[in-house]
Amino acid sequence: MQWHNEQVILANLDVLSESHAVEELYAREAQLKEIGICLRPITEGKKPMNAWLHGKPGAGKTATARWLLKKLKSEAGIRGIYVNCWENPTFFSVLDCIARELRMLGAEKLSTSFKLDRLKKHLSNDRLVIVLDEIDQSPPKERNAILYNLHDLPGVGLVCVCNSEHVYFDLEERVQSRLNPFRIFFEQYSPEELFKILDRRAQYALALGAYSEQLLRTIAGLADGDARIAIQTLKNAAYLAENDNHEKIRKHHVHRAWNSAKDLKKVFLLRKLTDHHCLLYELIAKNGGILSGDLWRLYLKTCRATRTKPIAVRTYSQYCNKLVELGLVQAKRAAIQGKVRKFSTIQ
Ligand SMILES: Nc1ncnc2c1ncn2[C@@H]1O[C@H](COP(=O)(O)OP(=O)(O)OP(=O)(O)O)[C@@H](O)[C@H]1O
Ligand SMILES: [Mg+2]
Structure with a gap:
């Protein structure tokens, strides 16, 4: 087993951490x-x-x-x-x-x-x-x-x-x-704004020559307006490239890194929500395209089975809205008229 990588890409890991204090604030x-x-x-x-x-x-x-x-x-x-x-x-x-x-x-x-x-x-x-x-x-x-x-x-x-x-x-x-x-x-960042944020961080965090402008633009495009996902993807991609003993980050590192950054985002968001939000998310994930009334009934059934006190119906709507606002779930109107919504998770 090899414990040390010969190639060092992550020259200053702190700069890519969540707690790093931003010196230059872009696009705000x-x-x-x-x-x-x-x-x-x-x-x-x-x-x-x-x-x-x-x-x-x-x-x-x-x-x-x-x-x-x-x-x-x-x-x-x-x-x-x-x-x-x-x-x-x-x-x-x-x-x-x-x-x-x-x-x-x-x-x-x-x-x-x-x-x-x-x-x-x-x-x-x-x-x-x-x-x-x-x-x-x-x-x-x-x-x-x-x-x-x-x-x-x-x-x-x-x-x-x-x-x-x-x-x-x-x-x-x-x-x-x-x-x-x-x-x-x-509002969420545009790809150009995310590129600027990434470019600055990369200059401080990564070894010279380990990345190209094109690579940062690819990450900025994938991150869908979310600066946390963009920075996480860059950090993960640098790790993967180091582990492969490459001196440069390649496109395939970026795509693998982006997938795990997206999973991490879900964990990060769900960690902050109540058990009821998480249960609703799980039920939607298992039953893609579920109608709001069916979700409510399924939720009540699961609560009964697990002897959990259910939330009130008003709170239920607020919790569903929260999952939508966080970008974990999408809601489409299921009928031309009325308030029936169809929920599915966002991959
Ligand atoms: N304009 C910016 N310039 C430089 N870095 C930024 C900028 N906006 C965000 N970042 C970086 O992106 C990451 C996520 O940003 P931040 O934590 O501020 O998001 P948020 O809107 O508070 O998200 P949440 O709703 O999840 O709390 C942080 O590491 C932050 O330093
Ligand atoms: Mg925040």
Whole structure:
């Protein structure tokens, strides 16, 4: 067995990792301009407007929000905090995360109201931007509490991030009307934009001469607007080429890499969803072209068989919409009239 490859293509692996902080943000000028309009009042000491960033996976929402926090600090001296609501789904854990970032002393007590009080005192009228990424991952009750209370802090602007704007419309009315965010859509990248993103990363990450412009354009075309898939494909293709002891990445490496990046995307997305989303996805995958009513009946039958408490019918529609929004499932209208939809998975 050979443990070391003679050919080294991946010169700097970190640059292709998910956590790599983007230095140059491409093709997001329009969104940055809109977020700038929302937050500008904070630079004049006023309360800013809140922003709601939404769009499909891999459209650069997290990268843009993180980039923005860095710029706010370096160019306007304004503090920003990034909270991932998938990792911190409750109001308590969000407050905990903010307290840690602000190095607030004495906020470790086990009470949400105590923490909130401490935060109010600590901030007074100080200016702060809080990014709440993956806000849809907090349970509805917690999500309403997080947004209602954080919005109440005088100098604080909220940037909420998730795949859909429906999550905003599902908030309690009192939270919706208070928050009243500027909704900013992140469309998927064009192949040319993805090429630029890949080109920059490749220059830093890969050995000179290991790839060609044509190869990056092929990946940009396959990635279907998703920057995560594009970068993953490049990384996997470089691994495969190294393992074959090639000094250059070839087209067949790209195609194999793309297939596994697509599988990885499904795992990545399904990992963040509830067991009920995953069950619905499985049922659709096993019964391609299933009608919405049949899917609901099959779902209830499976729940009965596994002694699982089913979700309500309204939630069922929301969950199906979520699978569609994430690009895991497609829904076609099954009849000319009416709302019957036919579901199948996207390969
Ligand atoms: N405009 C860009 N310039 C450079 N790199 C980018 C850009 N947009 C996205 N990326 C990179 O692509 C990957 C995916 O982007 P990001 O995590 O921001 O997507 P997202 O819209 O937040 O997706 P999700 O909805 O799944 O959370 C990251 O590695 C990110 O650094
Ligand atoms: Mg994200």
